[in-house]
Amino acid sequence: MERRELLRLLACAGALPLLSRFAPLASAAGTEDWQAQFEAARAPWKIGFATPPGDLPLTRATVRGRFPDAVSGTLFRIGPAGHDLGGERYHHWFDGDGMVHSLAIDGTDVRHQGRYVATPKRVAETRAGRRLYEAFGTVPPGAEPPTSADSINVANTSVLPLQGEVLALWEGGSATRIDARTLDTLGLKTWRADLAGMPFSAHPKVDPDGTIWNFGVSASQGLLALYEIGADGALRRAAVVPVADMPMVHDFAVTERHLVFLMPPLVFDSKRKQAGASFLDAHVWRPELGMRALVVDKQNWEQRQLLTLPAGFLFHVGNAWEEDTPRARGSTSTTCARTTPTRCSRPTAR
């Protein structure tokens, strides 16, 4: 792809939010009934949807026995924690404001702390005492149209320790930089000036040599962004690939030589979004598309294959590997990166 074309596509993707602009938003039908039923329900899993009123201070755990010597260091975790605000409860568990946790393990000593990621969205909404913007599966009453993907970034999905910092990851917008020691929010991560605001997904993969691979989906633009980052944390390459009928892609697989994207036929429909649906509800099931598998050569991103598998859906990929096919030994026959115990068809397009 020519650099000029890349920059044009990136500019479009950066300038336009993940969620397209739409008319004033209506509250979801039946919201009050739904919330009343939720609040009245007696279910043990509801504890997972309780909203801590603030950060969780440093606490020492009581440990019986001791950890093996190899279990030492700091474990970082993140997840949605702010599920309700101002009496309005989010409708989907992916919506909540992210809270990053650290568990520092040293012998028999374990110290835990948890802090909300101070995203622009959380800062503005907690100041206002109510939800101002929409989220993945909820359009709160009176929500303002997002001005960019990062205006609704909740930084709640995954973490990536990198060069003394921790990146709090979402998938519709930028990574958020976190101080690994204090868990202070340091701001959005910009890999390169012209990539500001580009989606950076929540499941990057790390090669044995430390190379980090990741992607990002701009649903409204029909673009798949690709990233290669060195072990030193510096961006090596980035590009965007146009994808027709852009589906929801949450995870991907990396083999020795390929990046593999399994693209289920759950496709973003801009008309539904413009009609006021949440981002989740703006997706439609189109089984006629099948499960497309986009296979990208790690060394040359222009070398791409599109395979078609039976329709299906997935969020996560467990593993992937190269089989010792003739191509892997230098022939021209097709190599299939097998991410599930399913069949792999011949390429149908490039």
Ligand SMILES: [Fe+2]
């Ligand atoms: Fe995930």
